[in-house]
Amino acid sequence: DVKVTQSSRYLVKRTGEKVFLECVQDMDHENMFWYRQDPGLGLRLIYFSYDVKMKEKGDIPEGYSVSREKKERFSLILESASTNQTSMYLCASSSAGYGYTFGSGTRLTVV
């Protein structure tokens, strides 16, 4: 089974802090994705990556950046956390021709 591991299940951060969310997959997938999940809004794509050091903006990239220095790791960075970034963050990976495999999510609260 493909495993996608998100380093933290719950995080509480203060407004203005720089926040790092880490995601690691163990099946050599080319593609990795970060979504946020909010009630009534579904999943919205923040950023994705098709290869090491490559990144593309999703639908809601404002206030976020990403880093992919190694194929298995994809980090989401909140440069200066704000309360409207309180959400559930989901990481996923995929390989061509297959569906996504999701991590268990990180619930971030910004106070």
Added chain:
Amino acid sequence: AQRVTQPEKLLSVFKGAPVELKCNYSYSGSPELFWYVQYSRQRLQLLLRHISRESIKGFTADLNKGETSFHLKKPFAQEEDSAMYYCALSGGTGTASKLTFGTGTRLQVTL
């Protein structure tokens, strides 16, 4: 632009009743459609995809290009079907393989 619409936020049915979760999409090319499910306290997981044309846990979904729909159906609901269901669309392979999700429908199966 690709878009997925799930018109119902909540669908409540009795055990043994038929279930239909609606999904409509807009996409100018040839889409690939998926249903994902999230059970309580579990990660989001793939339920089925239209190209495989299989039945998973008694659920089926048929892509209707004329009506741009991909409704999820099950003839007899079970309590364990209670979950959040997301319809998703992929515009193609390679760099276009990112998924666009609907807002989700919560299915509640009661006795």
